[in-house]
Amino acid sequence: xxxxxxxxxxxxxxxxxxxxxxxxxxxxxxxxxxxxxxxxxxxxxxxxxxxxxxxxxxxxxxxxxxxxxxxxxxxxxxxxxxxxxxxxxxxxxxxxxxxxxxxxxxxxxxxxxxxxxxxxxxxxxxxxxxxxxxxxxxxxxxxxxxxxxxxxxxxxxxxxxxxxxxxxxxxxxxxxxxxxxxxxxxxxxxxxxxxxxxxxxxxxxxxxxxxxxxxxxxxxxxxxxxxxxxxxxxxxxxxxxxxxxxxxxxxxxxxxxxxxxxxxxxxxxxxxxxxxxxxxxxxxxxxxxxxxxxxxxxxxxxxxxxxxxxxxxxxxxxxxxxxxxxxxxxxxxxxxxxxxxxxxxxxxxxxxxxxxxxxxxxxxxxxxxxxxxxxxxxxxxxxxxxxxxxxxxxxxxxxxxxxxxxx
Ligand SMILES: *Cc1c(COP(=O)(O)O)cnc(C)c1O
Numbered sequence: 001x002x003x004x005x006x007x008x009x010x011x012x013x014x015x016x017x018x019x020x021x022x023x024x025x026x027x028x029x030x031x032x033x034x035x036x037x038x039x040x041x042x043x044x045x046x047x048x049x050x051x052x053x054x055x056x057x058x059x060x061x062x063x064x065x066x067x068x069x070x071x072x073x074x075x076x077x078x079x080x081x082x083x084x085x086x087x088x089x090x091x092x093x094x095x096x097x098x099x100x101x102x103x104x105x106x107x108x109x110x111x112x113x114x115x116x117x118x119x120x121x122x123x124x125x126x127x128x129x130x131x132x133x134x135x136x137x138x139x140x141x142x143x144x145x146x147x148x149x150x151x152x153x154x155x156x157x158x159x160x161x162x163x164x165x166x167x168x169x170x171x172x173x174x175x176x177x178x179x180x181x182x183x184x185x186x187x188x189x190x191x192x193x194x195x196x197x198x199x200x201x202x203x204x205x206x207x208x209x210x211x212x213x214x215x216x217x218x219x220x221x222x223x224x225x226x227x228x229x230x231x232x233x234x235x236x237x238x239x240x241x242x243x244x245x246x247x248x249x250x251x252x253x254x255x256x257x258x259x260x261x262x263x264x265x266x267x268x269x270x271x272x273x274x275x276x277x278x279x280x281x282x283x284x285x286x287x288x289x290x291x292x293x294x295x296x297x298x299x300x301x302x303x304x305x306x307x308x309x310x311x312x313x314x315x316x317x318x319x320x321x322x323x324x325x326x327x328x329x330x331x332x333x334x335x336x337x338x339x340x341x342x343x344x345x346x347x348x349x350x351x352x353x354x355x356x357x358x359x360x361x362x363x364x365x366x367x368x369x370x371x372x373x374x375x376x377x378x379x380x381x382x383x384x385x386x387x388x389x390x391x392x393x394x395x396x397x398x399x400x401x402x403x404x405x406x407x
Contacts, residue, residue: 019051036369043070046391048374057399059385060374064208064240064352067267067313069388075270078308086300091293097303104310108249110258111278116298120239120265121154123275126292127261128158128179128200130279131233134260134286135199138231144197145179146189146232150210153202153237162202164210184215186222190230198232200261205251208240211382212347212354217255224257233260233283239275243267244313244389246350247323254349267313267389269306274298313389322389325396326350329387332400342407344381353385354378357407364406373402 020039039051046069048056061067068075082097089095102114115130117123128145135142147153147162154160160169161179169175178199182192189201201223207213227234236259241251243264248254250262260283265275275297279287312318330348333355337343345356357364361377361384368375368383378384387396 036366038369045069045071046388046395054372056369056372056374057395057402058374059387059399060376061386061388062271063376064245064266064386065271067244067389068270068309069390072270072390074308074312075305078270078305082301082304085304088296088299088301090295091297095298095300095303097300097307098298101298101303101307101310104307104314105264105276105278108310108314109262109278110280111262112281113279113284115277115279115292116303117275117277117294118273118296119154119275120237120263121156121159121275122294122297123239123263123265123277124153124159124162124202124235124237125156126277127202127235127237127263128162129292130277130283130287131200131235131261133291134233134283135231137286139196141197142199142231143178144192144194145199146192146201147179147181148184148189148201148203148207149181150184150207150213151181151202151204151237152207152209153204184213184219186219186226189223190226193226193230193232195230198227198230200233200235201227202235202237204237204239204241205255206241206246206349206352208352208384209378211356211379212352212384214347214349215255220252220255220257224259227260235259235261235263237263239263239265241352243310244319244322244350245352245386247319247326249314249319251349268309269302270309272302272305274302274306318389322350325391325393326352328393329353329396329400332397333385336400336404336407340404340407348385351385351387351389351391354382355385356381357383367406368402371402371406373399373406375403 040048041051042049046058048058105114115126117126132143149164151162151164153162158176161175164181182188205215224234236252238251260280262278268274333346337346342358343355347354360380361382364383365375365377376384
């Protein structure tokens, strides 16, 4: 493993921190994740450091959350500034940070209103409710929500029904009703979308957990036309692929379409929990007080930090970097596939890539980690790469070299 120059004991703010992994001690965290014993203690740019002082180049970014990497000085300043203001008031009162953040999102999108919440799953749950509320204004039976093969929209009861992973779903049946999963095929979707029962179609422009699959732009345009025709809302889930990761502020911009509802979350507040649902004026006009709610969503502390993050992620220079460097990164992965013969397929866009490996993805992920590179899986055979959007070409090249060696 690589070793950092500075030993962890000398790192500020770390020496006195509690230790998580005392040998042999019972782990008090509920076992919903299988994870290595490694304890992460600090980060710097594109690197994470564990308690032993090992340095890891991070191509996970907290699952597409840490778009600005670790220790970004501007983000740190925004956090300090936010702590001087109100932290929480509830949504019983108006606060300026939430409104200013909402205005920024509206100005950069198709939307006219925004609902804030605390996670991606919550954003999609709200999107389902808003879509049904709107669709019901046209007919009592309009409740059916269609999701696509390979989709991941969350693990809450509504979103789980729209998530195409049997192992996540089966133990928790019965799931929410009138939500079905259909092949990524326009004829199949058209057959499932009866105008009298359809409320919405939900799609990720780039499927994340489902194996990093970029939906074809022509497919997205036809999906837009079909949902309009059947009077169903088009919900785009850009929780993972949105906010700069594909090289445009929103991924759907590249297909030249506009959804009725858009969900974002992961990188939105720089690592603080926040989700948002953007809606058109038509959807917004169907939503009345009491239709939905949240105690924490859009609180002034998290919203003011998110305002800073949105400015950074909407910066044309950053988006151009992600777009150009991302294309180069993808070409490098293709070359590694050729040279090693150990990759069956490479898919992706911007700073969001997946490669189908021989053997299991989790095996490659643990070998890469032992060699100082963090990656994650997207299904059983796909290794997913989500570098911080600020990673330079040299930093990406360093990770690619490790990857090639491991393969
Ligand atoms: C992560 C993710 C979610 C769920 O977000 P949580 O914050 O974990 O609830 C939903 N949709 C997509 C596309 C995601 O990547």
